Amino acid sequence: MSEETTVLAEEKDQSAEPQKWQPSILAILCNWCSYAGADLAGSARMQYPETVRIVRVPCSGRTDPMFVLKGFQRGFDGVMVLGCHPGDCHYAKGNYYARRRIALTQDLLKSLGIAPERFHFEWVSASEGNRFAALINEFTHKLEELGPFDGVA
Amino acid sequence: MRIGVFVCWCGSNIAKTVDVEAVAEAARSFPGVVYATDYKYMCSEPGQNMVAEAIKEHNLDRVVIASCSPRLHEPTFQRCIGAAGLNPYMVEMANIREQCAWVHERTPETTEKAIELTRMAVAKVAKNVPLFQNDIGITKRALVIGGGVAGIQAALDIADAGHPVVLVERTPSIGGRMAQYDKTFPTLDCAACILTPKMVDCASHPLIDIWAYSEVEEVNGFVGNFDVKIRKKATCVDPKLCTGCGLCLEKCIVKNVPSEFDEGMGLRRAIYRPFPQAVPNKPVIDREHCRIFNGGKCGVCQKVCPTGAINYETVDEVVEEKFGAIVVATGFELWDHSAMGNYGYGKYPDVISAIQFERIMNASGPTDGHITRPSDGKVPKSIAFISCVGSRDEEHGHAYCSKVCCMYNAKQALLVKDKLHDVETHVFYMDIRANGKGYEEFVKRTIEEYGANYIRGRVSKIYPDGDQLVVKGADTLLGRQVEVRVDLVVLATAMQPQRDAKDLARKLGISTDEYNWFSEAHPKLKPVEVLTDGVYLAGACQYPKDIPDTVAQASGAASKAIGLFSKDHIKSEPMIASIYEDTCIGCGLCVDVCPFTAIELVEVVDKERSTRDNQVMKTVARVNEGICKGCGTCSAACRSLSARLRGFEGSGILAQIDALADMVKAKK
Numbered sequence: 001m002s003e004e005t006t007v008l009a010e011e012k013d014q015s016a017e018p019q020k021w022q023p024s025i026l027a028i029l030c031n032w033c034s035y036a037g038a039d040l041a042g043s044a045r046m047q048y049p050e051t052v053r054i055v056r057v058p059c060s061g062r063t064d065p066m067f068v069l070k071g072f073q074r075g076f077d078g079v080m081v082l083g084c085h086p087g088d089c090h091y092a093k094g095n096y097y098a099r100r101r102i103a104l105t106q107d108l109l110k111s112l113g114i115a116p117e118r119f120h121f122e123w124v125s126a127s128e129g130n131r132f133a134a135l136i137n138e139f140t141h142k143l144e145e146l147g148p149f150d151g152v153a
Numbered sequence: 154m155r156i157g158v159f160v161c162w163c164g165s166n167i168a169k170t171v172d173v174e175a176v177a178e179a180a181r182s183f184p185g186v187v188y189a190t191d192y193k194y195m196c197s198e199p200g201q202n203m204v205a206e207a208i209k210e211h212n213l214d215r216v217v218i219a220s221c222s223p224r225l226h227e228p229t230f231q232r233c234i235g236a237a238g239l240n241p242y243m244v245e246m247a248n249i250r251e252q253c254a255w256v257h258e259r260t261p262e263t264t265e266k267a268i269e270l271t272r273m274a275v276a277k278v279a280k281n282v283p284l285f286q287n288d289i290g291i292t293k294r295a296l297v298i299g300g301g302v303a304g305i306q307a308a309l310d311i312a313d314a315g316h317p318v319v320l321v322e323r324t325p326s327i328g329g330r331m332a333q334y335d336k337t338f339p340t341l342d343c344a345a346c347i348l349t350p351k352m353v354d355c356a357s358h359p360l361i362d363i364w365a366y367s368e369v370e371e372v373n374g375f376v377g378n379f380d381v382k383i384r385k386k387a388t389c390v391d392p393k394l395c396t397g398c399g400l401c402l403e404k405c406i407v408k409n410v411p412s413e414f415d416e417g418m419g420l421r422r423a424i425y426r427p428f429p430q431a432v433p434n435k436p437v438i439d440r441e442h443c444r445i446f447n448g449g450k451c452g453v454c455q456k457v458c459p460t461g462a463i464n465y466e467t468v469d470e471v472v473e474e475k476f477g478a479i480v481v482a483t484g485f486e487l488w489d490h491s492a493m494g495n496y497g498y499g500k501y502p503d504v505i506s507a508i509q510f511e512r513i514m515n516a517s518g519p520t521d522g523h524i525t526r527p528s529d530g531k532v533p534k535s536i537a538f539i540s541c542v543g544s545r546d547e548e549h550g551h552a553y554c555s556k557v558c559c560m561y562n563a564k565q566a567l568l569v570k571d572k573l574h575d576v577e578t579h580v581f582y583m584d585i586r587a588n589g590k591g592y593e594e595f596v597k598r599t600i601e602e603y604g605a606n607y608i609r610g611r612v613s614k615i616y617p618d619g620d621q622l623v624v625k626g627a628d629t630l631l632g633r634q635v636e637v638r639v640d641l642v643v644l645a646t647a648m649q650p651q652r653d654a655k656d657l658a659r660k661l662g663i664s665t666d667e668y669n670w671f672s673e674a675h676p677k678l679k680p681v682e683v684l685t686d687g688v689y690l691a692g693a694c695q696y697p698k699d700i701p702d703t704v705a706q707a708s709g710a711a712s713k714a715i716g717l718f719s720k721d722h723i724k725s726e727p728m729i730a731s732i733y734e735d736t737c738i739g740c741g742l743c744v745d746v747c748p749f750t751a752i753e754l755v756e757v758v759d760k761e762r763s764t765r766d767n768q769v770m771k772t773v774a775r776v777n778e779g780i781c782k783g784c785g786t787c788s789a790a791c792r793s794l795s796a797r798l799r800g801f802e803g804s805g806i807l808a809q810i811d812a813l814a815d816m817v818k819a820k821k
Binding site: 022024026031032033035036038039040041042043045046047048050053054055056057058059061062063064065066067070071074075076087088089090091092093094097098101125126127128133 | 222223224225248250251252253254255256257258260262263265266269270273659662664665666667672684685728746748749782783784785786788789790798801803806807809810811813814817818821
């Protein structure tokens with residue numbers, strides 16, 4: 001083994017030593033678009049960090065703001081709600097109700113002193129596996145910058 | 154509570170990155186879990202038997218399967234535990250394949266995630282209650298949208314099985330793309346000779362109604378019970394009176410409308426039928442070009458019509474019809490290559506598309522099958538065929554292969570040589586994709602027996618020189634530039650979805666891919682189904698296909714509809730909303746938000762405030778179970794937590810979040 005590779009290997013060991021803090025993400029995904037998109041990311045073997053845990057709901061319109069608040073109350077570092085693109089909702093317009101409710105939820109989070117960047121609402125279709133993986137990457141990085149969430153006991 | 158957890162290896166798919174034994178071991182300590190195990194293939198017969206036996210042996214009342222996505226195998230395991238005597242809805246799946254094993258490396262964190270996902274499923278299943286299905290009647294009548302060869306085949310198959318079919322086609326005749334073609338590869342059957350008998354069969358079938366010049370406007374309802382609004386466009390010709398004699402076509406004074414059917418290579422009148430063998434063989438008036446509708450004076454067709462079938466006053470008619478199943482066979486369109494300026498399409502008349510060349514070769518086409526070039530009517534002595542024009546070309550928005558071009562290039566190069574013995578043919582190709590029965594042999598025949606000059610490489614530029622065209626490109630096999638001088642250039646333009654594909658997809662609840670091709674429910678195992686039950690795909694509306702694949706899929710779609718119609722009832726979806734009337738305050742918020750108007754307010758006896766002598770009424774919301782589709786928007790809106798979505802109740806979802814939070818906290 002050359003000197004150079006030895007050094008590299010050592011460096012790698014050191015960086016791996018103190019385990020890097022990883023944010024915990026709670027994601028609420030609609031069954032027909034976003035959950036299917038997450039499945040597609042899997043079928044296509046797209047890699048993303050092990051930070052996200054997905055709760056499946058039939059429609060983003062099912063997302064009670066309570067679920068989001070519960071997520072923060074229980075100490076998740078970030079919460080995501082993903083639904084079908086406008087016009088693509090399996091239930092015609094459940095995602096529009098979700099959008100309105102989410103807007104209010106965002107206001108509520110602000111007044112609770114929770115950084116709005118910790119909450120992410122987005123459209124992901126069943127064919128957007130790559131987009132789903134990219135979103136998880138981006139959101140993870142954003143939360144890494146924000147650091148652990150300790151807003152609510 | 155006695156929960157059993159079954160962790161699947163999925164061969165090495167899961168086991169490669171997740172320590173499945175550790176997941177099963179961890180699951181043994183979850184609250185309510187009395188049994189946990191792992192197995193190589195949980196969905197296989199021995200796997201399912203293992204679940205069934207464990208249910209009996211350990212007296213399980215709930216089951217968690219940690220394996221693939223519930224979108225794939227939830228129904229499998231619902232059936233499995235149902236057969237073992239449990240209510241089918243007492244199973245939950247932890248998605249440790251698509252959303253864990255396949256997206257992460259083998260690290261302790263990945264196994265940890267799988268354990269947490271399993272823990273969440275255990276928390277949810279603990280809150281599950283038995284759900285029951287109701288029987289719903291079905292309308293045994295099918296709607297086929299699109300009258301190309303796919304729609305024709307599907308309509309015939311369904312009707313032959315004894316069910317009425319309405320075949321809706323937006324142009325004046327069925328036949329679609331195939332009717333335009335000259336011969337078909339690789340057998341060189343004449344397209345019209347094999348298609349028109351089928352068109353006639355459709356017209357004469359007692360169970361098939363052809364609604365040409367009609368379009369689907371709105372689709373409501375659900376599998377077995379679709380309500381569809383269809384616009385029958387005004388043709389100005391009464392189909393009951395018209396005999397199809399064609400006198401009006403001869404006398405019409407507007408003679409210069411480019412024919413859509415001839416791809417602009419020929420002309421038609423303002424009253425027209427697309428082609429002589431049209432089905433139905435009744436003309437329509439094209440209001441855009443008819444003088445009557447453009448402030449002019451005319452009325453010749455009305456005067457000459459021997460049966461008085463022509464009426465300029467007719468208006469569009471929108472009808473609402475009930476159907477049990479819908480076959481979508483709306484096909485494709487061809488990319489308008491004029492966007493790619495360097496090939497000169499639209500600029501040089503002798504650069505034409507392959508479909509235009511089909512019309513030129515066709516005996517019933519604008520040149521009666523004489524191969525002449527558009528600019529001066531001369532017989533070409535040399536022709537260049539260029540494949541992948543817009544296909545496999547991310548720059549022009551089609552990264553995919555259009556699949557049929559290699560074969561029709563070969564077909565056209567062969568046929569043209571058959572007609573004009575001394576013609577020189579050059580075929581520019583990227584790769585030759587000849588993957589069908591007899592296809593490879595066919596291409597070989599074109600090259601070896603018909604002397605086509607195949608050149609591997611992209612064409613960079615086409616420009617005129619004298620009365621000829623110079624095709625400039627690279628020969629990547631010889632590694633040098635080539636230039637050929639030809640009299641005619643034929644472009645194999647990309648197939649793309651219909652421009653309004655997305656609109657129809659929205660009406661039908663079909664999801665689409667990045668190009669707007671319709672998405673099937675599963676790329677391998679459900680190639681004709683879509684995510685909306687009762688809607689099936691046939692042909693190139695899904696992805697470029699050749700005729701054999703299209704016809705096979707159309708028969709597949711038809712058999713799905715026939716299968717549905719073989720039952721008198723279907724089972725209702727039990728995962729729908731219900732209102733807990735004791736706590737409902739009758740605010741009506743759920744009524745307002747329901748996307749399906751499935752909820753109404755009703756008066757009921759207020760059990761709390763009523764006494765034996767004094768009955769007090771109160772207003773509560775009530776769900777019409779036949780209409781509710783289970784989106785849960787009402788549940789999220791309800792202020793008193795009375796609107797509950799069975800299968801996705803708040804208690805189950807919150808339990809998942811709580812259980813997960815406990816584990817995450819323990820890690821910290």
